[in-house]
Amino acid sequence: MKKTKTTLRTTLGELTREQVGFILPHEHVFVDLRPMDVPGFGEADASDVKQLMVPYIEEAKAKGVSMMVDCGPLGVGRRVDIIKAVSKAAKLPIMVPTGIYREPWVPKWVYGASEMEIAEWMTRELTEGIENTGVKAGFIKLSAGDSGITDIERKILKAACISAKLVNAVIGSHTIHGEVVRNQLDIIEEMGYKADRFIWIHTHLERNFDIHLEMLRRGAWIEYDGISWEDDERFIELILKVINAGYIDQLLLSQDNGWYSPKTGLASKVRGYTYLGDIFIPKLKAAGVDEASIIKLTQINPFNAFAR
Numbered sequence: 001m002k003k004t005k006t007t008l009r010t011t012l013g014e015l016t017r018e019q020v021g022f023i024l025p026h027e028h029v030f031v032d033l034r035p036m037d038v039p040g041f042g043e044a045d046a047s048d049v050k051q052l053m054v055p056y057i058e059e060a061k062a063k064g065v066s067m068m069v070d071c072g073p074l075g076v077g078r079r080v081d082i083i084k085a086v087s088k089a090a091k092l093p094i095m096v097p098t099g100i101y102r103e104p105w106v107p108k109w110v111y112g113a114s115e116m117e118i119a120e121w122m123t124r125e126l127t128e129g130i131e132n133t134g135v136k137a138g139f140i141k142l143s144a145g146d147s148g149i150t151d152i153e154r155k156i157l158k159a160a161c162i163s164a165k166l167v168n169a170v171i172g173s174h175t176i177h178g179e180v181v182r183n184q185l186d187i188i189e190e191m192g193y194k195a196d197r198f199i200w201i202h203t204h205l206e207r208n209f210d211i212h213l214e215m216l217r218r219g220a221w222i223e224y225d226g227i228s229w230e231d232d233e234r235f236i237e238l239i240l241k242v243i244n245a246g247y248i249d250q251l252l253l254s255q256d257n258g259w260y261s262p263k264t265g266l267a268s269k270v271r272g273y274t275y276l277g278d279i280f281i282p283k284l285k286a287a288g289v290d291e292a293s294i295i296k297l298t299q300i301n302p303f304n305a306f307a308r
């Protein structure tokens, strides 16, 4: 049987494991968190976004970042055309998702669409490309309400399972509470998809570490992606607990930093992408994490999570 290599789908094409090193699995280049009916929602000149964001991405690249994932799905002003322009200018590949955010950031058409119609749209974006950019989605990003998954969010998740199964895409969910993520993984398994193709985004926001462990035991990826936003010591403690429990292979680290916002334009306050490599990783090494483990956490794991 012919063995095909898994690759990352990015703005600059497909990349094999040999072509990438340090990966940031959760950052943002362009986000609009305003209500979708606000005039000018999701609108900006690509030249402005480039002017503001390219220097930050070039800085990350100069410090060794080889690829980053922009985690903005439909609903938060996703502009793959703009991200592609920024990526080309900075010469850094960026992965973008298909998928839909949570209520109230769900576009109107999604309410009227069937599970299968949403799945077909996702599959088109994963396999053919997004809008007319020629960029294929690298994964499926979605979310669920903080106090429980709503009907529409459940429909989006089921659609994601149908689509992801076809191409072995990973599904990542912005989920703040452990009880909600538990329900989401139940739904994924009921749909016949698997825990090891699911990323619990923002795991660190759940204060109960037992639920982190529970999701790891079930086989899911967990993501501590708030590095630079909270105490480094807390993250180091969490990471050491995961390693000591034997789950280093299921852990992702990122910063959730960026981004250009159409509301503030060129005056957007950008948080750069270099804290993890410059400040945090040296501290993690000082806490006793060896080089091989650092390579797992920053290179091998993110490749394995997103490659298909």
Ligand SMILES: [Zn+2]
Pocket (backbone or CB within 6 Å): 026, 027, 028, 071, 256
């Ligand atoms: Zn984010």
